[in-house]
Structure formats: C-alpha cells, structure tokens
Amino acid sequence: MNIFKSAWNNHCPRCREGKIFTEPLVISDPLNMPENCSVCGQRTNPEPGFYYGSMFLSYILSGFFLLGTALLLVFYFGWTANQAMVFVLFLAAVIYLKILRVSRSIWIHVVVKYDPEATQVK
Numbered sequence: 001m002n003i004f005k006s007a008w009n010n011h012c013p014r015c016r017e018g019k020i021f022t023e024p025l026v027i028s029d030p031l032n033m034p035e036n037c038s039v040c041g042q043r044t045n046p047e048p049g050f051y052y053g054s055m056f057l058s059y060i061l062s063g064f065f066l067l068g069t070a071l072l073l074v075f076y077f078g079w080t081a082n083q084a085m086v087f088v089l090f091l092a093a094v095i096y097l098k099i100l101r102v103s104r105s106i107w108i109h110v111v112v113k114y115d116p117e118a119t120q121v122k
C-alpha cells in the first residue's frame with residue numbers, strides 16, 4: 001500500500017495495516033485513537049501535543065479545498081456568491097470529520113517511517 005492510500009484510509013504509518021483511529025467512528029468522540037497499533041504496536045500518540053500541528057494542516061486542507069470550490073462555482077458555473085457560500089458551508093459540514101481525521105493521519109505519516117517488516121515482528 002502506498003503512503004497516500006495509507007494516509008487517506010487512516011492506516012498505521014509503520015505497518016500500513018493496522019488502524020490509527022477507533023472504528024466505527026463515534027460522533028461524540030471522533031478523535032479517539034487506540035494507544036498502540038494493533039498490528040505492529042506503533043504508538044498512535046508518540047508524544048504529548050503531537051497532533052498540535054495537524055490543526056494547521058486541517059486548516060490548510062479545508063481552506064484551499066473550500067476556496068477552490070467556491071471560486072469554481074462562481075467563476076466557472078456562474079453561481080452568485082450567496083449560492084456558493086451556502087453550498088460551501090454545507091460541503092464543509094459534510095467533509096468535516098474526514099478532514100479532521102485525515103489531517104492527523106497525514107501528520108503521523110510524515111513523522112513515522114514505513115517498516116515493511118513491522119507486520120512480521122509483532
């Protein structure tokens with residue numbers, strides 16, 4: 001599995017098989033992570049405050065995605081600014097949880113190296 005697919009699907013960055021979030025998702029606690037990866041034992045929270053930076057990542061991801069969508073709707077499809085704003089707010093609500101989790105996932109994928117043998121060690 002390549003790093004993009006692994007990060008998008010919230011897999012463990014070390015073995016790329018285990019999951020870094022508790023599933024199924026509970027709406028009241030969307031960031032609940034198990035202590036360690038169930039396959040290779042990689043810690044999902046390597047140090048206190050580790051995911052602080054992923055907040056900026058989620059801001060950048062959602063900002064550019066929603067801005068791009070709004071600009072496309074207004075200048076390519078000829079929507080009014082108000083129509084585009086309503087759609088973008090709706091879209092933001094729909095993608096909120098995905099962006100939230102995927103930004104944490106990308107963050108840990110940047111820091112933790114892939115180790116193909118991690119699955120066999122256990």
Ligand SMILES: [Zn+2]
Pocket residue numbers: 012013014015016017018037038039040041042118
């Ligand atoms: Zn793992």
